[in-house]
Amino acid sequence: xxxxxxxxxxxxxxxxxxxxxxxxxxxxxxxxxxxxxxxxxxxxxxxxxxxxxxxxxxxxxxxxxxxxxxxxxxxxxxxxxxxxxxxxxxxxxxxxxxxxxxxxxxxxxxxxxxxxxxxxxxxxxxxxxxxxxxxxxxxxxxxxxxxxxxxxxxxxxxxxxxxxxxxxxxxxxxxxxxxxxxxxxxxxxxxxxxxxxxxxxxxxxxxxxxxxxxxxxxxxxxxxxxxxxxxxxxxxxxxxxxxxxxxxxxxxxxxxxxxxxxxxxxxxxxxxxxxxxxxxxxxxxxxxxxxxxxxxxxxxxxxxxxxxxxxxxxxxxxxxxxxxxxxxxxxxxxxxxxxxxxxxxxxxxxxxxxxxxxxxxxxxxxxxxxxxxxxxxxxxxxxxxxxxxxxxxxxxxxxxxxxxxxxxxxxxxxxxxxxxxxxxxxxxxxxxxxxxxxxxxxxxxxxxxxxxxxxxxxxxxxxxxxxxxxxxxxxxxxxxxxxxxxxxxxxxxxxxxxxxxxxxxxxxxxxxxxxxxxxxxxxxxxxxxxxxxxxxxxxxxxxxxxxxxxxxxxxxxxxxxxxxxxxxxxxxxxxxxxxxx
Numbered sequence: 001x002x003x004x005x006x007x008x009x010x011x012x013x014x015x016x017x018x019x020x021x022x023x024x025x026x027x028x029x030x031x032x033x034x035x036x037x038x039x040x041x042x043x044x045x046x047x048x049x050x051x052x053x054x055x056x057x058x059x060x061x062x063x064x065x066x067x068x069x070x071x072x073x074x075x076x077x078x079x080x081x082x083x084x085x086x087x088x089x090x091x092x093x094x095x096x097x098x099x100x101x102x103x104x105x106x107x108x109x110x111x112x113x114x115x116x117x118x119x120x121x122x123x124x125x126x127x128x129x130x131x132x133x134x135x136x137x138x139x140x141x142x143x144x145x146x147x148x149x150x151x152x153x154x155x156x157x158x159x160x161x162x163x164x165x166x167x168x169x170x171x172x173x174x175x176x177x178x179x180x181x182x183x184x185x186x187x188x189x190x191x192x193x194x195x196x197x198x199x200x201x202x203x204x205x206x207x208x209x210x211x212x213x214x215x216x217x218x219x220x221x222x223x224x225x226x227x228x229x230x231x232x233x234x235x236x237x238x239x240x241x242x243x244x245x246x247x248x249x250x251x252x253x254x255x256x257x258x259x260x261x262x263x264x265x266x267x268x269x270x271x272x273x274x275x276x277x278x279x280x281x282x283x284x285x286x287x288x289x290x291x292x293x294x295x296x297x298x299x300x301x302x303x304x305x306x307x308x309x310x311x312x313x314x315x316x317x318x319x320x321x322x323x324x325x326x327x328x329x330x331x332x333x334x335x336x337x338x339x340x341x342x343x344x345x346x347x348x349x350x351x352x353x354x355x356x357x358x359x360x361x362x363x364x365x366x367x368x369x370x371x372x373x374x375x376x377x378x379x380x381x382x383x384x385x386x387x388x389x390x391x392x393x394x395x396x397x398x399x400x401x402x403x404x405x406x407x408x409x410x411x412x413x414x415x416x417x418x419x420x421x422x423x424x425x426x427x428x429x430x431x432x433x434x435x436x437x438x439x440x441x442x443x444x445x446x447x448x449x450x451x452x453x454x455x456x457x458x459x460x461x462x463x464x465x466x467x468x469x470x471x472x473x474x475x476x477x478x479x480x481x482x483x484x485x486x487x488x489x490x491x492x493x494x495x496x497x498x499x500x501x502x503x504x505x506x507x508x509x510x511x512x513x514x515x516x517x518x519x520x521x522x523x524x525x526x527x528x529x530x531x532x533x534x535x536x537x538x539x540x541x542x543x544x545x546x547x548x549x550x551x552x553x554x555x556x557x558x559x560x561x562x563x564x565x566x567x568x569x570x571x572x573x574x575x576x577x578x579x580x581x
Contacts, residue, residue, distance in 0.1 A: 055237035061210040062230035065352035083331035091482030096170025117171020124165025125231040196452035264306040316477040318528040323481025340433040358444035365448040386453030387532040393450035398521035400442035405514035
């Protein structure tokens with residue numbers, strides 16, 4: 001036995017020496033040059049990815065900012081229909097990166113698919129000006145030619161343009177600018193929260209510029225020219241991708257997939273239903289039914305990863321109604337602003353410019369939250385968790401929608417005046433639009449508190465191999481919140497015959513819709529508060545916990561225990577030589 005142990009130690013020493021020699025880089029000038037070029041390459045890639053991200057967001061917000069005004073003034077939609085179109089486009093743009101990411105991995109390929117998505121993005125942003133271009137003002141040989149595109153064809157082209165643009169946006173977000181391209185795998189909770197804070201700060205700073213500039217151009221200077229700006233911005237993003245496509249196309253690891261996660265869940269549910277009918281077997285959780293050693297079709301690694309992700313499902317579920325409240329900014333709040341007095345010192349404010357009021361609190365709060373987080377994370381005695389931020393943000397969202405209901409009642413007490421928006425004469429309340437500022441501010445505070453914190457929990461509380469899937473699920477539930485908002489609008493309008501979501505706000509009771517949504521959000525806030533303790537422990541190493549549940553890790557622990565027991569027997573002075581043998 002001692003000779004065998006010595007041979008084993010020698011073999012391990014030789015293997016370790018060989019591995020160290022293989023991992024040691026060869027000396028020379030090329031190695032020094034590689035070290036010098038590596039930081040520059042990473043910086044170049046980061047700048048390019050951030051540039052494309054900002055260009056894509058510029059295009060996205062340029063399409064969204066005045067869509068309701070365009071649908072009502074140009075396409076003749078009712079207010080509730082325009083709000084539904086806007087929320088459905090936002091939901092599709094949120095869900096499309098998940099779909100495109102799956103297509104890139106399993107069907108088409110990343111390089112080929114990014115070219116397809118660039119073409120779809122270009123096509124969608126090019127078709128939007130076709131819908132909005134003033135065909136009535138065409139002159140041929142000094143004769144005025146009336147070229148009017150029928151409403152039906154206009155709507156078909158408009159929907160097709162929105163669909164292709166949303167798919168192109170999804171491809172850029174999923175392939176060119178995925179979250180994994182920012183190299184966050186080795187970051188701790190403090191660094192991750194700081195990244196998500198400043199990332200959303202930059203995105204919202206970009207959106208503030210868009211809402212002020214493009215909304216003014218679309219509404220006041222040249223409303224039909226406004227959709228050309230998203231086209232130019234999208235073209236700039238595509239040129240940037242083409243110039244540096246070798247460095248920007250990030251290839252993530254394919255250790256896990258969305259289909260595998262869904263497969264584990266459905267396999268476990270099927271096994272649970274079948275075994276509950278005949279014989280109940282003792283397993284730790286219901287997902288263990290999908291394991292191969294329990295009659296399932298998936299390995300223990302895949303099932304354990306899905307179990308860590310399933311722990312976040314309650315968190316994702318409570319974000320659906322919160323996202324529905326956030327969707328009131330481009331829908332219900334937009335309609336309130338459009339029906340208020342926009343004149344300010346002889347200047348007509350763009351409707352979408354009011355969105356900047358919701359962005360300003362976020363731009364102010366992020367540096368403040370950075371200081372608070374630095375102090376909290378530096379304290380080793382307190383286990384800081386961002387769940388308190390989420391609870392506070394949900395409460396701010398509920399108060400914002402509640403205040404919107406009272407603001408709607410207050411708005412109707414003012415006499416009506418005439419106001420021209422996009423060459424359309426409207427009867428609106430004489431209440432200044434700045435009276436609506438508090439509800440915008442509360443939603444801005446909610447976004448500053450909730451979105452970075454949810455991103456941190458979704459990214460940190462799962463093993464490294466499941467982080468991309470976790471962020472995909474967060475996007476799925478956020479997109480569901482957009483469609484739930486559209487469903488609420490349709491249900492409120494149809495169920496009350498247009499009373500709760502009227503076309504002309506002064507003829508209906510929009511405040512009742514806001515009160516109903518605020519009551520649901522208060523219940524949602526209380527529900528999340530009761531389960532928030534599940535996500536308080538950020539110091540727990542999920543990767544080590546996940547690995548400890550695997551059979552290989554358990555076997556290694558048993559082997560270490562046996563070796564320790566043998567060493568104790570050999571070194572114990574109590575046992576006699578006969579007992580040791």
